[in-house]
Amino acid sequence: MTSHNWIDLAQDADTGIETLRAHFEGHAYDPHWHDSYLVGVTEQGVQQFNCRRARHQSTPGKVFLLEPGDIHDGEAPTADGFTYRMLYLDPQWLTREISTMFDKAPDHGELGFAHTLTTDDALARATTLAFATLHHGELKIVRQTALDGLLERLTTHLHWRTRYGEDPRLPLVAQKAREYLHAHAHEDIGLDQLALATGVDRFRLTRAFKAAFGIAPHAYLVQLRLATARRLLARGEQPATVAMALGFADQSHLGRWFVRAYGLTPALYRKRCSNLPDS
Incomplete structure (x- = not known):
């Protein structure tokens, strides 16, 4: 900022x-x-x-x-x-x-x-x-x-x-990829692994996913982890603990993505929501 x-x-x-x-x-x-x-x-x-x-x-x-x-x-x-x-x-x-x-x-x-x-x-x-x-x-x-x-x-x-089971507005391959990302959000998922799960090659997968959701699968996975990070931080979890639990390389890696998405640091977000001091 x-x-x-x-x-x-x-x-x-x-x-x-x-x-x-x-x-x-x-x-x-x-x-x-x-x-x-x-x-x-x-x-x-x-x-x-x-x-x-x-x-x-x-x-x-x-x-x-x-x-x-x-x-x-x-x-x-x-x-x-x-x-x-x-x-x-x-x-x-x-x-x-x-x-x-x-x-x-x-x-x-x-x-x-x-x-x-x-x-x-x-x-x-x-x-x-x-x-x-x-x-x-x-x-x-x-x-x-x-x-x-x-x-x-x-x-x-x-x-x-x-509530949709399968959303008729979206390609089925994109829906399958999204479901897989949600189910394996904490894992170090590769495009090959995601393509295998959806039955198409990496290039078709990426094109279908971006057309459906506006961002690439890797960016969606990061945002999925960030949404979980918000919930954990609001409950008072420490940023370093959250980063480790969600598969970020370290606290600073979480911090960079968090600021880009929400405009404030994980520590400040935690403080404002939980009223807990830093330890």
């Missing part, structure tokens, strides 16, 4: 929701994904990002909505950069809370967002209020009231959909 970039992150102990406010100039972060639902508002500047095979530009007041697994990046196309605030909503928490507002969920159903970027002033205000109450540790009843307001407005952008 340059000296002009900054991140302010916290985690609500009751819900596990992370709140983040940040400013970036130029390149912000590499393609990555989260295990959470992301609801954010651009405060200042132009927030440009690629997601779902489209380029989006979020300007002040617009709300961006990302699902778990949505690969996205971030950059500022203008010199003054961009500032935004965001909520990371745990999927289990969101499903539990939102199910009371919807009719019965379909069998094998999961929540999805209708749009990645939207202009909805009421949702922007509800997101900003929920962020403020959580980030600054307001009284529990105040936080819960603000979250209820957010969820009530969010239902206009959420819908139940059938």
Whole structure:
């Protein structure tokens, strides 16, 4: 990060929701994904990002909505950069809370967002209020009231959909490769090994994977490990321990990838989420 970039992150102990406010100039972060639902508002500047095979530009007041697994990046196309605030909503928490507002969920159903970027002033205000109450540790009843307001407005952008076994939108070889990566994420997987598991050569595999997910298999594997690293660090695990457990060469190797994806170091992320001192 340059000296002009900054991140302010916290985690609500009751819900596990992370709140983040940040400013970036130029390149912000590499393609990555989260295990959470992301609801954010651009405060200042132009927030440009690629997601779902489209380029989006979020300007002040617009709300961006990302699902778990949505690969996205971030950059500022203008010199003054961009500032935004965001909520990371745990999927289990969101499903539990939102199910009371919807009719019965379909069998094998999961929540999805209708749009990645939207202009909805009421949702922007509800997101900003929920962020403020959580980030600054307001009284529990105040936080819960603000979250209820957010969820009530969010239902206009959420819908139940059938969870796919095989996703008809994606090539089968890409799906098989993704499943294999998830099952063997901690191993030192080679392209030959992945190609053998999917029944095609390395070149067809890489082309199919990049066409389906926007990044190469090796980059997807790194992001998969980083998503796990976030969960472990938030629980208070030490960066060095996490790096070793997830197959990174060492702590500095984890740190380089973590900063490129999330804009802050593993140690700082751990401190902000767990409130535990470094040992």
